[in-house]
Amino acid sequence: MPSATAIPGGRFVRLGETARRAVHLTVDGRPVTALEGDTLLVAVLANGGHLRHSEFGDGVRSGFCLMGACQDCWVRGAGGERWRACSTPVAEGMAVLTQLPEATWPRRD
Amino acid sequence: MAAPRLIVVGAGPAGVRAAEALVQAGLRPIVIDEGRRDGGQIYRRQPDNFKRPYAQLYGSEAAKAQALHHAFDTLKPRLDYRPETLAWNISGGALHVIRDGRAQALPYDALLICSGATDRLLPLPGWHRAGCYSLGAAQIALKAQACAIGRRVAFVGTGPLLYLVASQYLKAGASLAAVIDTSPAAPAAALPGLLARPALLLRGLGLIARLRRAGVPLLRGATPLRVEGDADNGADALVVREAGGRERRFSCDAVAMGYHLRAETQLADLARCDFRFDDASRQWLPAIDADGRASASGVYLAGDGARILGADGAEAAGRLAALAALHDLGLQPGAGQYAAEHKALRARLAKMERFRRGLALAFPWPQAQAATLPDEAVVCRCETITAGELRRCATELGGSELNRAKAFSRVGMGRCQGRYCGHAGAEIVAAACNAPVQQVGRLRGQAPVKPLPLDVEVVQ
Numbered sequence: 001m002p003s004a005t006a007i008p009g010g011r012f013v014r015l016g017e018t019a020r021r022a023v024h025l026t027v028d029g030r031p032v033t034a035l036e037g038d039t040l041l042v043a044v045l046a047n048g049g050h051l052r053h054s055e056f057g058d059g060v061r062s063g064f065c066l067m068g069a070c071q072d073c074w075v076r077g078a079g080g081e082r083w084r085a086c087s088t089p090v091a092e093g094m095a096v097l098t099q100l101p102e103a104t105w106p107r108r109d
Numbered sequence: 110m111a112a113p114r115l116i117v118v119g120a121g122p123a124g125v126r127a128a129e130a131l132v133q134a135g136l137r138p139i140v141i142d143e144g145r146r147d148g149g150q151i152y153r154r155q156p157d158n159f160k161r162p163y164a165q166l167y168g169s170e171a172a173k174a175q176a177l178h179h180a181f182d183t184l185k186p187r188l189d190y191r192p193e194t195l196a197w198n199i200s201g202g203a204l205h206v207i208r209d210g211r212a213q214a215l216p217y218d219a220l221l222i223c224s225g226a227t228d229r230l231l232p233l234p235g236w237h238r239a240g241c242y243s244l245g246a247a248q249i250a251l252k253a254q255a256c257a258i259g260r261r262v263a264f265v266g267t268g269p270l271l272y273l274v275a276s277q278y279l280k281a282g283a284s285l286a287a288v289i290d291t292s293p294a295a296p297a298a299a300l301p302g303l304l305a306r307p308a309l310l311l312r313g314l315g316l317i318a319r320l321r322r323a324g325v326p327l328l329r330g331a332t333p334l335r336v337e338g339d340a341d342n343g344a345d346a347l348v349v350r351e352a353g354g355r356e357r358r359f360s361c362d363a364v365a366m367g368y369h370l371r372a373e374t375q376l377a378d379l380a381r382c383d384f385r386f387d388d389a390s391r392q393w394l395p396a397i398d399a400d401g402r403a404s405a406s407g408v409y410l411a412g413d414g415a416r417i418l419g420a421d422g423a424e425a426a427g428r429l430a431a432l433a434a435l436h437d438l439g440l441q442p443g444a445g446q447y448a449a450e451h452k453a454l455r456a457r458l459a460k461m462e463r464f465r466r467g468l469a470l471a472f473p474w475p476q477a478q479a480a481t482l483p484d485e486a487v488v489c490r491c492e493t494i495t496a497g498e499l500r501r502c503a504t505e506l507g508g509s510e511l512n513r514a515k516a517f518s519r520v521g522m523g524r525c526q527g528r529y530c531g532h533a534g535a536e537i538v539a540a541a542c543n544a545p546v547q548q549v550g551r552l553r554g555q556a557p558v559k560p561l562p563l564d565v566e567v568v569q
């Protein structure tokens with residue numbers, strides 16, 4: 001097994017633990033494969049370069065803290081779900097949309 | 110008498126040792142933690158189906174990690190443990206928690222807040238681009254997910270975590286573009302403090318030597334200038350100025366950045382604890398006594414959330430704070446245990462406090478770099494607000510107090526609630542107003558400490 005596995009276009013590089021069961025999801029309608037135990041953030045970024053588009057027009061975002069503190073990784077699901085990608089485990093059949101700006105993340109007033 | 114209600118927030122080293130002391134005293138505390146698993150930051154546990162052994166995951170700290178995890182696994186049946194639960198407010202003598210959209214208020218006789226820390230960040234032009242991460246994030250990707258944050262990673266910032274995470278990446282087979290430290294070589298004044306924990310000092314020097322041997326470009330006393338890249342693809346280079354003045358550009362698709370740690374103090378704030386400005390680290394910290402008692406009655410603080418003493422310090426502080434709570438509530442046998450142990454625990458913490466001060470001298474927070482950030486640099490990543498806008502609000506609109514500057518500029522109001530811009534924002538406002546940084550104040554913690562789901566069901 002190669003020690004480092006990078007998928008073309010993917011941002012994150014897997015350095016081990018690649019013998020896990022595959023999990024299938026779609027990102028903007030495109031089918032991608034992740035591994036059981038991945039967070040949604042890792043599942044998306046192992047297969048692509050970003051999680052979402054900034055609602056302030058400054059480009060793509062890919063999370064920042066990975067520990068639930070910055071809230072930069074909220075993504076939408078095709079069924080209207082909202083997930084904080086760094087603390088949500090990936091699940092079979094998730095349909096993630098990165099194209100929409102995540103404008104209505106849960107916020108206080 | 111009704112059973113005393115004791116609550117621990119956090120299941121990191123501090124929280125676990127606090128809970129352990131309470132269980133040993135015959136109690137069944139509630140333990141609240143936002144994480145899916147116990148362990149906190151340094152001893153973060155990987156998902157169940159990962160196979161890497163302790164030695165690979167935690168290196169020199171493997172035995173301590175295993176001991177802490179084992180202690181918690183043993184305690185679990187005697188705890189009311191609530192993982193994936195956020196403590197989001199404190200009011201009226203109760204801790205407010207939420208899990209899976211279900212909210213509950215938990216009244217307490219004693220509340221032990223062991224909430225840990227996050228990375229402390231300094232903005233850098235371009236740090237809002239995809240591919241920029243906190244140092245802690247880079248470590249979590251590796252530890253909890255066996256991933257590198259990019260194909261070629263540049264590390265920038267200062268503090269022990271900078272060299273630690275870079276070394277962990279090197280060892281795991283990642284490709285490193287450079288390690289850029291804003292601190293120059295440590296001044297002699299730092300040495301007495303650092304020598305309080307000689308083994309730790311040696312380990313740190315060993316990490317630096319290993320990176321050097323591997324041929325990773327290693328700069329000290331450098332000034333980070335910008336992250337280059339574009340809106341569609343994110344970061345593609347880190348540009349810095351060497352101590353000697355030369356500009357260097359390191360191609361990379363990921364930048365990991367961090368300037369030591371920032372205590373997670375919102376809950377202490379909501380409990381109305383007094384804060385003090387810590388000169389050594391230039392940050393506001395909740396005031397505690399030698400045992401961890403806060404100024405608010407029934408509230409105890411331990412671990413990185415009160416004093417950044419590292420994992421060993423967090424374990425000692427957690428135990429001491431829990432014993433102090435038992436003592437204050439007059440609960441035997443805990444009160445007797447407090448009498449037996451508190452002096453030794455205090456002495457351990459005092460030694461770690463000396464080390465902390467040494468570290469703060471060796472790896473100072475580069476406040477001048479915050480103060481002189483170019484106007485066009487984004488300070489608030491959440492809402493893309495620039496240093497220039499914050500300066501304008503501070504000077505023209507009279508926002509020379511940080512919470513006023515926040516109201517005008519929205520810096521500190523976004524998704525992260527000031528966790529990543531607050532410290533630098535204070536330096537920018539202070540410099541713009543020619544005031545000492547402690548005078549501009551600190552961002553006050555607000556409930557909820559993190560965003561709540563939109564539909565909440567209240568359970569009694």
Ligand SMILES: Cc1cc2nc3c(=O)[nH]c(=O)nc-3n(C[C@H](O)[C@H](O)[C@H](O)COP(=O)(O)OP(=O)(O)OC[C@H]3O[C@@H](n4cnc5c(N)ncnc54)[C@H](O)[C@@H]3O)c2cc1C
Nearest residue numbers: 119121122123143149150151196225245412413419420423
């Ligand atoms: C990202 C990161 C990586 C680190 N890596 C290292 C390292 O490799 N080596 C090292 O020596 N030190 C490291 N440190 C420092 C290290 O975290 C500490 O020394 C040690 O973990 C502190 O223990 P603690 O118990 O105080 O806090 P932590 O271990 O941070 O635990 C705090 C716990 O409280 C929980 N919590 C906080 N707020 C809430 C809330 N409102 N509701 C519910 N739960 C809450 C968190 O989920 C967390 O589990 C790191 C720090 C960070 C932030």
Ligand code: FES
Nearest residue numbers: 063066068071086
């Ligand atoms: S990456 Fe920061 S909250 Fe998810």
